[in-house]
Amino acid sequence: MSTYKKSSKANWLLVLGPGIITAALVFGPSKMTITSKMGADYGNALLWVIVVAIFFMMVFTTMGARIGAQNTESLLTLIRKKFGKPVSLLIGIGIFLVAISFQAGNSTGVAISIAEASNTSPKIWIVTFNIIGIMLLFFKSFYKLLEKIMITLVILMLLSFMATAILIQPNLLNVVKGLAPSVPVGSVGLIVAFTASCFSLVGAFYQSYLVQERKKLSKTNEPDGTERLSSRVGIIILGVMSATVMICAANVLQPQGIKVSSASDMGKALEPLLGDYASFLFLIGLFGSSFSSLIGNAVLGGSLLGDTLGYNSSLNHRMVKVFISMVMVAGSAIALIFGNLPLELIVFAQSITIFLVPFIGITMYLIGNDKTIMGENVNSKFTKIWGALGLLLIVGLAISNLINLVS
Numbered sequence: 001m002s003t004y005k006k007s008s009k010a011n012w013l014l015v016l017g018p019g020i021i022t023a024a025l026v027f028g029p030s031k032m033t034i035t036s037k038m039g040a041d042y043g044n045a046l047l048w049v050i051v052v053a054i055f056f057m058m059v060f061t062t063m064g065a066r067i068g069a070q071n072t073e074s075l076l077t078l079i080r081k082k083f084g085k086p087v088s089l090l091i092g093i094g095i096f097l098v099a100i101s102f103q104a105g106n107s108t109g110v111a112i113s114i115a116e117a118s119n120t121s122p123k124i125w126i127v128t129f130n131i132i133g134i135m136l137l138f139f140k141s142f143y144k145l146l147e148k149i150m151i152t153l154v155i156l157m158l159l160s161f162m163a164t165a166i167l168i169q170p171n172l173l174n175v176v177k178g179l180a181p182s183v184p185v186g187s188v189g190l191i192v193a194f195t196a197s198c199f200s201l202v203g204a205f206y207q208s209y210l211v212q213e214r215k216k217l218s219k220t221n222e223p224d225g226t227e228r229l230s231s232r233v234g235i236i237i238l239g240v241m242s243a244t245v246m247i248c249a250a251n252v253l254q255p256q257g258i259k260v261s262s263a264s265d266m267g268k269a270l271e272p273l274l275g276d277y278a279s280f281l282f283l284i285g286l287f288g289s290s291f292s293s294l295i296g297n298a299v300l301g302g303s304l305l306g307d308t309l310g311y312n313s314s315l316n317h318r319m320v321k322v323f324i325s326m327v328m329v330a331g332s333a334i335a336l337i338f339g340n341l342p343l344e345l346i347v348f349a350q351s352i353t354i355f356l357v358p359f360i361g362i363t364m365y366l367i368g369n370d371k372t373i374m375g376e377n378v379n380s381k382f383t384k385i386w387g388a389l390g391l392l393l394i395v396g397l398a399i400s401n402l403i404n405l406v407s
Contacts, residue, residue, distance in 0.1 A: 017147040018210035018227065019234020022061060024150040025296025026203045027157070027241055027289050029109025030102065034194050035242050039249025040258060042187055044178030047243060049191055051179060053198035054239035056390040060204035060361065061235050063368045063383060065227040068208030069215070070377040075208045076307045078373060079363050087363065092308025094356050095202055099301025103331020104338070106297055109290030111335070113283045123336055130332040133295050134325050142315045143213045146299065153292040154237060160285035161244040170251045192397050198242060201357040201394070205364060206300045207231055209313050298327035358394045365391060
């Protein structure tokens with residue numbers, strides 16, 4: 001009997017697969033670095049930013065899931081038919097290039113998490129884990145394997161970060177105060193970078209593809225509502241992990257005046273305070289976030305390029321696997337040549353992507369609003385209103401970022 005059931009009651013962990021994969025690929029080492037820096041520099045004051053970004057991410061991820069559940073054609077195919085081939089090419093190739101730009105950080109993150117724990121050279125692990133990532137592509141049903149790996153890594157991250165937070169014993173009153181909106185002096189750049197990475201329209205866009213992959217395995221073409229549950233639970237997990245890392249940084253790094261230059265700085269800071277155990281716990285979480293993003297980011301970029309160039313987006317297609325491998329090879333090469341990327345470059349790269357995502361969001365929003373394409377699953381009034389506000393937020397951040405870059 002197949003592991004995949006048409007009922008959401010059969011195996012809820014696998015039903016949640018698409019949403020958990022999206023959470024795993026979004027929560028990478030660059031996200032951990034930015035979130036740690038927010039906590040180290042401003043304590044709990046920016047926790048409200050996580051709530052806002054997660055809410056809008058949930059709106060668009062649910063939208064992407066519904067598009068994937070409603071249609072047998074891919075989202076890029078729908079965009080090509082509605083807006084023309086140049087638009088789909090711009091989005092597909094743009095996402096592929098963005099995936100390569102972030103892959104170096106993922107390779108570095110997974111290497112550092114092992115190198116710090118074993119006192120070895122990060123370069124060895126950059127090569128090792130990218131080879132492992134490419135080898136995973138040779139499994140017959142890559143999506144099934146991907147789903148199981150991501151679920152395992154997300155559970156690992158969630159437990160390690162929450163255990164670290166419990167060991168730290170944060171002041172709960174200060175945590176609650178951080179939910180009240182405020183913009184401390186000098187925090188705008190980090191707010192933009194975090195929102196751009198957490199409110200990931202690229203991740204929401206890819207949710208439609210993940211839902212369709214699961215539909216193929218479950219052998220049903222009818223939406224059953226589980227796709228919305230999957231996306232929402234996945235994004236809530238993303239928010240919990242982000243908030244936990246920020247709270248840890250606010251209670252460990254800020255009191256000591258430690259400035260963050262990489263995500264591993266948190267692990268180093270925990271050691272003298274709580275011992276090797278807490279430091280090791282955090283490094284386990286860093287490994288989980290890095291390796292899940294290393295695989296997920298490459299899969300996203302490679303499959304969308306495959307769809308853009310007419311090879312379809314199936315994760316079992318030979319050319320799609322070639323494109324996924326290209327992302328991994330390019331990212332590892334950049335990591336080996338330049339070493340550990342500086343925080344400024346990570347923040348800059350995250351901010352630059354915000355110029356691409358409004359375009360992606362607008363096309364998704366218009367597809368979701370099209371009753372001819374979506375039928376009864378067309379965007380609800382709630383989704384239309386909050387989706388429009390989310391697009392305004394992204395456009396506003398892009399304008400703010402442009403002003404910061406040219407000033």
